Amino acid sequence: MTRPRMMLLGAAVLATVAIVVAWLVIDRTDDDPISGPAAQLAEEVPLADGSTTEPDEDWVTRTAADRQIPVRAMQAYARTEISQREEQPECRLRWNTLAGVGSVESAHGTLGGAGLDAAGVPSKRIIGPPLNGKDGTRAIKATRESTALHGDETWDRAVGPFQFLTTSWDQYGADADGDGEANPHDIDDAALGAANHLCAHERDLSGDGWVKAVFAYNNSMAYVDKVRSIADSYAK
Numbered sequence: 692m693t694r695p696r697m698m699l700l701g702a703a704v705l706a707t708v709a710i711v712v713a714w715l716v717i718d719r720t721d722d723d724p725i726s727g728p729a730a731q732l733a734e735e736v737p738l739a740d741g742s743t744t745e746p747d748e749d750w751v752t753r754t755a756a757d758r759q760i761p762v763r764a765m766q767a768y769a770r771t772e773i774s775q776r777e778e779q780p781e782c783r784l785r786w787n788t789l790a791g792v793g794s795v796e797s798a799h800g801t802l803g804g805a806g807l808d809a810a811g812v813p814s815k816r817i818i819g820p821p822l823n824g825k826d827g828t829r830a831i832k833a834t835r836e837s838t839a840l841h842g843d844e845t846w847d848r849a850v851g852p853f854q855f856l857t858t859s860w861d862q863y864g865a866d867a868d869g870d871g872e873a874n875p876h877d878i879d880d881a882a883l884g885a886a887n888h889l890c891a892h893e894r895d896l897s898g899d900g901w902v903k904a905v906f907a908y909n910n911s912m913a914y915v916d917k918v919r920s921i922a923d924s925y926a927k
Contacts (some may be wrong), residue, residue, distance in 0.1 A: 767879045817850065840860075858872070885908070
């Protein structure tokens with residue numbers, strides 16, 4: 692994902708550090724010399740009886756409770772894994788990697804006291820800070836399209852549970868729930884968009900491709916380590 696580079700912000704904004712690192716980075720490709728261990732693979736999401744697209748509801752509820760993940764977010768992660776098993780099986784994406792990214796980016800769509808409604812949309816929009824060239828950010832002017840997503844007519848901002856910039860959403864965004872709109876504020880769509888991003892360049896997330904994928908999502912090894920730690924904890 693093409694994102695501006697960043698420096699860690701000061702103590703005054705540490706309360707939002709969970710998603711700040713995703714706002715201010717530049718995309719990398721598999722040509723970068725990035726390496727390290729992959730996150731552990733969680734158990735594969737089981738299908739509901741008679742379904743080829745829906746996860747087992749009891750499994751979702753139980754797993755969400757065990758990992759302290761909102762059930763609605765867990766549904767999105769599980770459905771995305773199932774979708775990717777069909778569309779990009781070589782990627783070997785598991786739900787715990789998505790959950791690791793979703794945790795760091797927006798506390799699973801609940802950052803700032805938000806809550807996910809039945810459609811998977813936060814009760815209040817999760818909007819990143821203005822990319823105005825201050826605090827180590829690169830200045831990125833808003834466009835009519837980006838303003839429609841975040842409301843800032845001057846500067847671009849990252850949006851939604853997976854903190855997409857408009858240019859990145861244009862490349863990886865998806866309509867996961869079939870409502871006719873690819874919406875980065877919808878955790879179903881955003882999770883599938885994140886999966887598309889992570890699985891780009893024919894990466895295999897069960898091996899060396901995992902670090903490259905997460906690093907491409909956010910150009911920070913500290914971010915990679917944070918996501919790995921959370922994803923590993925979910926896999927246990």
